[in-house]
Amino acid sequence: MPVTVRGSFLLIAALIGFTGVGNIEQTVAWIAIVFVSILIHELGHAFTARMYGSTVSIELNGLGGLTRWSLPDGELTPGKRALIAAAGSATGLLFGGLVWLIAGQLGPYYGLTGFVLANTVRVNVFWGLLNWAPIRPLDGGHLVMSLLEKLAPARAVAIGRVIFMLSAGVALAVAIKYQLIFITVLAGWMLLSELSMWSAKPQPVTTGLPTFSYDDHPPHEAAGEPEDEIENPEDVVEGGAGEPEDTPR
Numbered sequence: 001m002p003v004t005v006r007g008s009f010l011l012i013a014a015l016i017g018f019t020g021v022g023n024i025e026q027t028v029a030w031i032a033i034v035f036v037s038i039l040i041h042e043l044g045h046a047f048t049a050r051m052y053g054s055t056v057s058i059e060l061n062g063l064g065g066l067t068r069w070s071l072p073d074g075e076l077t078p079g080k081r082a083l084i085a086a087a088g089s090a091t092g093l094l095f096g097g098l099v100w101l102i103a104g105q106l107g108p109y110y111g112l113t114g115f116v117l118a119n120t121v122r123v124n125v126f127w128g129l130l131n132w133a134p135i136r137p138l139d140g141g142h143l144v145m146s147l148l149e150k151l152a153p154a155r156a157v158a159i160g161r162v163i164f165m166l167s168a169g170v171a172l173a174v175a176i177k178y179q180l181i182f183i184t185v186l187a188g189w190m191l192l193s194e195l196s197m198w199s200a201k202p203q204p205v206t207t208g209l210p211t212f213s214y215d216d217h218p219p220h221e222a223a224g225e226p227e228d229e230i231e232n233p234e235d236v237v238e239g240g241a242g243e244p245e246d247t248p249r
Helices: 007-021 024-051 078-106 111-130 139-151 153-177 181-198 233-241
Strands: 003-005 056-061 064-069 227-231
Touching: 007 024, 007 056, 024 056, 024 064, 024 078, 024 111, 078 111, 078 139, 139 153, 153 181
Parallel strands: 003 056
Antiparallel strands: 056 064, 064 227
16 A cells, blocks of 8 residues: 655644644654554545455645545445545544553653653544534545435535535634634635535536545546545644643653
8 A cells, every 4th residue: 555755744744843832852743643643544544445445545745644546346335435434533533542541541641752642642533523524625525425425316416515615614714713824724715616616517426436635536527536535634733623732741
């Protein structure tokens, strides 16, 4: 399973970490925490897709994590696509929960060790829950589309656009209210993307695996194109997880 790490991923993680703690040692630790956490999240998607016979690859870049998988022979049902989408956050939540349980039994920990353990739990649990929000292109958007394809396949794309436009609007309003600069920019971009899609004629759902990445093919493209899952490590910090948490020394 190929894994590619772009320099932009390390740069963004370093900027977020140093802005939060202003300490080289903890910044390096923060980069490692984000790297491991996002990779584990993406591995959840990847291994689940492989279980259904897909060929997968992972890329970590400035936007976070990106899992691509090719369509296996035959059709993936909405239920299977939903499992692939949900597996990333589920894996991260499980990992964060295990770290919390083990640290609780063997701790307390202070200093750099305490910083690493506390933020590992924080990043995995918070990002796992946030990523299930019904916002495209988060995993929650994939889950919503899978549900709509099951319940109303002929109108899934049109209904999805309404849901995603409203959810992006709510996210933008919340980000502005709490002065979350990065999320304000990101949510604004999502809302503009949804508005631009609004003028496009809705297409009927086909048997192919839908793609929700804004820089790839639209959902109605023919089967055989890779599927993207996008995760943003910046969201972990700006979206409510806050800056890296200092642990008393």
